[in-house]
Amino acid sequence: MACPHFRPQTRLPHxxxxxxxxxxxxxxxxxxxxxxxxxxxxxRELCNYGYARGRCPSFQADSPADAIRFSVRDHHGGVILGAWAVEAAHRPHAWGAFRYDEGSAGLDGAPEEIASHLRVYLGSYLRRLWKND
Structure with missing residues (x-):
């Protein structure tokens, strides 16, 4: 559940x-x-974990969202299907389904505002999957 105002760019050691x-x-x-x-x-403490309202001086008080969440529901034939949710006060504010094609790196169904979050999430998902193969 990353902060909706955060734009992830470079992977850090965990x-x-x-x-x-x-x-x-x-x-x-x-x-x-x-x-x-x-x-x-x-x-490390706020941007990556979300729910920074009242804890981060840069978090916009009028922001409609507190965090973004993703889940994979199916991965078959180079296509990943899943769901996304933008949360406010620990409740869904907006949600939908996404489709990612590994071959073309095409992403459908995710609003532009969360696409960068979703792409790094999928990159991490695929790295873990390949590591376990």
């Missing part, structure tokens, strides 16, 4: 013994709310 990262891996990146790159502690 320390042993920490909570699983909602995007599959931890990422450094930019903040759309502030236009800056958050410091490492903010990135």
């Amino acid at each position: 320390p042993t013994g920490t909570a699983p990262a909602p995007l599959g891996d931890l990422y450094a990146g930019g903040c759309l709310a502030s236009g800056r790159t958050p410091d490492e502690a903010t990135t």
